[in-house]
Amino acid sequence: HFSDSTGLDAANVSTAYEVAQLLYAAYQTEALRPILATGTHVVQTEIPAAGESETPRIIEHAWRSSNQLLGSGGIVGGKTGYTSEAGQSLAVISATNNRHIIVVVLDAADRFRAARGLHTWVRSAYLWKT
Numbered sequence: 001h002f003s004d005s006t007g008l009d010a011a012n013v014s015t016a017y018e019v020a021q022l023l024y025a026a027y028q029t030e031a032l033r034p035i036l037a038t039g040t041h042v043v044q045t046e047i048p049a050a051g052e053s054e055t056p057r058i059i060e061h062a063w064r065s066s067n068q069l070l071g072s073g074g075i076v077g078g079k080t081g082y083t084s085e086a087g088q089s090l091a092v093i094s095a096t097n098n099r100h101i102i103v104v105v106l107d108a109a110d111r112f113r114a115a116r117g118l119h120t121w122v123r124s125a126y127l128w129k130t
Contacts, residue, residue: 002014007083020102023078023079023102024093033077039065039070039071040062041063042060043060045060067079069090072116074095074101075092075093075119076095078090078092078093088108089104089105089111090104090112091103091105101119101122101123103115103118103119
């Protein structure tokens, strides 16, 4: 059950399976796929000149994803999170030959290590049927 879109409301209650479904739906949305995969996003702000003799200044702002697994081991997207109720969380998706693996970790002491370990295990243990 998601009570708001931020995920920060204590009334939000969901399972890892529901988070996986949400991530897969987001990944299937063409407009969201590049956002899920973005490691760094840079924007520029122009500050107008204060007087005629000055030139406008450009300031760069960079946002960096806290998802340390992006781009490694086939990971093509994901979402990190934290609330006191859910602890450190991470949902990642990998895509290889149009086959997807989704790993969701909730309340992990080291969400990246846990997710990497689960993802590696699934990749080595799962036999894809053709």
